[in-house]
Amino acid sequence: MPASLAISTLVGCSPSExxxxxxxxxxxxxxxxIDGSSTVFVVTNQVxxxxxxxxxxxxxxxxxxxxxxxxxxxxxxxxxxxxxxxxIEDNExxxxxxxxxxxxxxxxxxxxxxxxxxxxxxxVDHLTVVELKKMWEPSATGKVMKWSDIRPGWPDSQMHLYGxxxxxxxxxxxxxxxxxxxxxxxxxxxxxxxxxxxxxxVADDQDALGYFGFAYYLENQDKLRAVPIDAxxxxxxxxPSPASIKxxxxxxxxxxxxxxVKKSALEKPFVKGxxxxxxxxxxxxxxxxxxxxxxxxxxxxxxxKHIASGKTGSLFSGQMGKPVEDVFK
Amino acid sequence: MPDFxxxxxxxxxxxxxxxxxxxxxxxxxxxxxxxVIVLWGAVxxxxxxxxxxxxxxxxxxxxSRAGIMPxxxxxxxxxxxxxxxxxxVGIAAAVYLExxxxxxxxxxxxxxxxxxxxxxxxxxxxILGLAVFVRFFGFxxxxxxxxxxxxxxxxxxxxxxxxxxxxxxxMAYREGSLACGATPWQTLLRMTLPCSSGPILxxxxxxxxxxxxxxxxxxxxxxxxxxxxxxxxxxDPYTVLPIxxxxxxxxPQHAWHVKAAGAIIVLLTMLLAxxxxxxxxxxxxxxx
Numbered sequence: 001m002p003a004s005l006a007i008s009t010l011v012g013c014s015p016s017e018x019x020x021x022x023x024x025x026x027x028x029x030x031x032x033x034i035d036g037s038s039t040v041f042v043v044t045n046q047v048x049x050x051x052x053x054x055x056x057x058x059x060x061x062x063x064x065x066x067x068x069x070x071x072x073x074x075x076x077x078x079x080x081x082x083x084x085x086x087x088i089e090d091n092e093x094x095x096x097x098x099x100x101x102x103x104x105x106x107x108x109x110x111x112x113x114x115x116x117x118x119x120x121x122x123x124v125d126h127l128t129v130v131e132l133k134k135m136w137e138p139s140a141t142g143k144v145m146k147w148s149d150i151r152p153g154w155p156d157s158q159m160h161l162y163g164x165x166x167x168x169x170x171x172x173x174x175x176x177x178x179x180x181x182x183x184x185x186x187x188x189x190x191x192x193x194x195x196x197x198x199x200x201x202v203a204d205d206q207d208a209l210g211y212f213g214f215a216y217y218l219e220n221q222d223k224l225r226a227v228p229i230d231a232x233x234x235x236x237x238x239x240p241s242p243a244s245i246k247x248x249x250x251x252x253x254x255x256x257x258x259x260x261v262k263k264s265a266l267e268k269p270f271v272k273g274x275x276x277x278x279x280x281x282x283x284x285x286x287x288x289x290x291x292x293x294x295x296x297x298x299x300x301x302x303x304x305k306h307i308a309s310g311k312t313g314s315l316f317s318g319q320m321g322k323p324v325e326d327v328f329k
Numbered sequence: 330m331p332d333f334x335x336x337x338x339x340x341x342x343x344x345x346x347x348x349x350x351x352x353x354x355x356x357x358x359x360x361x362x363x364x365v366i367v368l369w370g371a372v373x374x375x376x377x378x379x380x381x382x383x384x385x386x387x388x389x390x391x392x393s394r395a396g397i398m399p400x401x402x403x404x405x406x407x408x409x410x411x412x413x414x415x416x417x418v419g420i421a422a423a424v425y426l427e428x429x430x431x432x433x434x435x436x437x438x439x440x441x442x443x444x445x446x447x448x449x450x451x452x453x454x455x456i457l458g459l460a461v462f463v464r465f466f467g468f469x470x471x472x473x474x475x476x477x478x479x480x481x482x483x484x485x486x487x488x489x490x491x492x493x494x495x496x497x498x499x500m501a502y503r504e505g506s507l508a509c510g511a512t513p514w515q516t517l518l519r520m521t522l523p524c525s526s527g528p529i530l531x532x533x534x535x536x537x538x539x540x541x542x543x544x545x546x547x548x549x550x551x552x553x554x555x556x557x558x559x560x561x562x563x564x565d566p567y568t569v570l571p572i573x574x575x576x577x578x579x580x581p582q583h584a585w586h587v588k589a590a591g592a593i594i595v596l597l598t599m600l601l602a603x604x605x606x607x608x609x610x611x612x613x614x615x616x617x
Contacts, residue, residue: 031558033470033566035551038579042390045555049390052557061566062555063470065548078470078551194579219581290390291581 030058030270036070036083037169039213040257043109044083044278046290051277058270067169068092071260075099080265081275084258085111085169087316102263102312106303107324108278110293112245113174113253114217116199116224120206123147123154126228126237129178129252135161135209137179141186147207155207161189162201162210168193174211176320177252199224211253214240215291229253245293248323256316256324257292263312272307279303295324302328368597375590383591387557388573392584395577397592399559403472403552403567404541404599406560410476411483411540416533418480419487420522426488427495428517447485454482455546463550470551473563478550482543483536490532494525526614534607538600544571570596 034044041064048060065073067084074082075095088105096103115132117124127135131150134140147154164171166183176182192198195212202210203223217226217240228237231251244250259278265271277283284294294300306328315327386396422443430436458478468474498521506516522529553568554576560567570592577589 041554042580046390048555059556059558061553061558063551063553073551076464195581196579199581213581216581219583 030055030268032058032060032081032265032271032274033079034060034081034083034259035063035065035073035079036081036260037067037085037257038064039085039111039169040067040083040108040259042215043257043287043290043292044081044259046286047278047283048274050282050286051274054277055270055273058274060274067172071095074103074260074262075101077101080262080271082260084260086173086255086320087258087318087322088260088314090317093314093317103260103314104263104266104307104310104312105314105316106259106261106275106279106307107256107295107316107328108259109257109287109295110245110324111255111257112214112240112250112293113170113211113255114214114240115209115211115227115229115253116202116217117209117227118202118204118206119223119225120204121208121225122206124209124225124227126230128230128237129232132178132229133180135159136163136175136186136189138184138186141188144186157207160201160205160208161186162198162208163189163191164195164198164212165191165193170211170213173255173320174253182320214245214293218291242288242293246295248325252321255321258316261307263310266307266310275307276304279307295328299325299328371590371593371597375587375592375594378587378591379594383588384595388555388568388576389557390555392582392588395585395588397570397573397595399553399556400568400570400573400592401595401599402559404569404571404596406472406563406567407476407479407547407569408537408541408603410472410563411479412533412537414476415480415483415487415536419484419532419536420491420529422484423488423491423495424517424522427492428513428521443485443488447489450545451482451543452545452549454478455549457481458546458550469564470553470566471564472560472567474550475547475552475567475569476563478546479540479543482546483539486539487532487536490535491525491529494528494532495521497528498524523614527611530607530611530614534604534611537603537607541596541600541603542571544569544575547572548575570599 034048041062045062048062052058052060064070064083067086070079070082070084071088071092072095073079075092075098077099088103115127134144135150144150145158146156147159148156150159163174163185166185171185172182175185179185190201192201195216198210198212199216199220202208203220209227217224226240228239229250230237233251235249235251238244238250240250240253245254248254259275261271261275266275279300281297284297284300287294295303316322382394383396384401385398386394387399388397389395426436426440426443455478458474458481462468462474462477463470466474468477502520502524503516506520507513511519547569551566552572553566554572556566556568558566574589574592574596577585577592580586
C-alpha cells in the first residue's frame, strides 16, 4: 500500500457519490456481495472459494448477519445474494416487492438439525417428536425439569438443555417443526448463538441435551452422541447421517438451505457463473466438504434449469422444511 | 510509611493498613494476571498458526490456506482513519469546552451528555452508523463508514481525557503567557496544548485501543466475513481482525480455532505496539 495513497485518502472523509456495495460490481470488474444466514455462510463460503480459484477476476465478499437481517439488507439493495436457512417469509417478500427487487430462489442443500447428548449419557436411546415437544414447548418452562418427566424409567436428575438463541434460523425451524409454532420455546435453557458453545455445554455433562446443525455434530463425534428421532409415522427412530438426511428418512428435523439471488444481479455474467457453479457437480462436491448434505445430482439439474428459466418468486415460502424433491424432481 | 506507624498502640491499625495494601496489590496484580492468562492461552494455541502464509493469506474457506492480510490491513486503515477523524474533532471540542466556553446551562448540558455518551454500548453506535453513514450518506459497507462510526464511538473518550489534560495545566501558565503579550490563540497553541500533550496522548491510546478492538459496531455497519480483496481506498469493503477472530472461533472445526488464536496474537501485538508508541511519545512530551 503506497504511503501517498494513505495520506490522500485519509483527508477525504466527505461524502462523494453515493454507491451501494451491491451496485459496485459493475465498476469493479466482478464483485458479488453476499450476506444472510450464518449456517449457509459456511456452505456458500466453500463454494465461493472454489469459484474464485477458477475465476480469479471475480471477487465474492461474504458476511453473515442472520437470515432475517440478511433479507433486510437484500431489500435495501446492499447485497446480490442472500443466504437463508429457512424459506423467505411473506413480509420479507412484501419488502422486496416494495423495493422493486425481483429474486430467484435456489435451494442449495440439506442440513439435518441434530439433537445430541454427551457420550456419557447412557439412557437416551431415541426420542420421539412428542417427547421432544414435551421437553421444549413453552409450558415446559419450570415444570418439565427432570429426565424422568420425559420418559418413565429415565433418571430422576435435572436436564440441562442447550439450544440456539431466538435470533437464529435454526431456532425458528426447530420450534416450528417440534413445538408447532415458530418461535415458541421454553425459556429456561442455556442459549448461545455460537454452536461451539452448545457443543462444549453438552459434551462433558451426562444430563445435558442440545440441538444444533449436523456439521457441528460431525466435527465432535468423539464427544457427542446424536439422538435418533422417531417422527411417529411408523418408521421408527432414525439417527442423522448423510444418507438419512438426504433421503429424508431422518425426519422432521431435516431442512433445505437456500440462496436468494437478485434478478438484476443474475443478469451479470459473473453472478450467473457463480450461481451455476454452486449447483454444478464441482459445487456439489464443495457442499459435501463443508459438512452439509447435497441433493441428488438429478435435483440439481432441475434446479439449474430453474435458474436458467429466470423464474422469480418463492416456491417454499410458508412451508418450512418442505422437501426440495417435491418441487424439483 | 514514616515511623509513627510502628508505635505499639496502633497494631490494629497497622494490620488494617497491611490488609488494605495487600488488597491493592491483589487488585493491581489481577489485571496483569488476566492479561498473562489470555496471552498464554492464545500463544499456546495459536503460535503454530503464525507462518508467513498466514500473514499473506486471505480469509478463505479452506483452513490450511486461510490468512489475515485483508483483516490486518483493514484494521490498520480503520484505526488510522478513526484517529484522523476523531483526534482533531475531539481535541477541538475539549478546547472549546475547557478554554473558550463560558459556564452556561447549554454548555453544562453538552458536557453532561458527552460524559453519558462515553457509557453508551458500542452496538448502539453501530446502529447509528448504519442509519447515518451507510444508508443516509450512502457510504455503503466501506472503510469510511466504519471509521466514521468508530470515530463517534471514541470521541467521548478523546474529549473527556483531553479536558482532564487541559485542567492539569496551571492557570498561572496561561496568565503568564497572556501577560507576556501572547494572544489567546498563541497561548493555546504554544503553552496550554504542549503542556497537556502527555495526558492527551493517554486519551489517544485509549481511543486507538478501542477502535482496534471493537467488533459489535462493525458487524452492524457491514464488515465482511470472507473476502479476497485488500482495501486500497476508503470506499472499499473491508474486514478487520476482531471480526476474523469472531468468525473463526465460531467454526465447527478445531483447526479454525488455532487460526483464531493466531489472529488474537497478532491483534494483541498490534495493540501493545500502538500503546508502546504512545507511551514513548507521552514520556517525551511530559519531559518538556
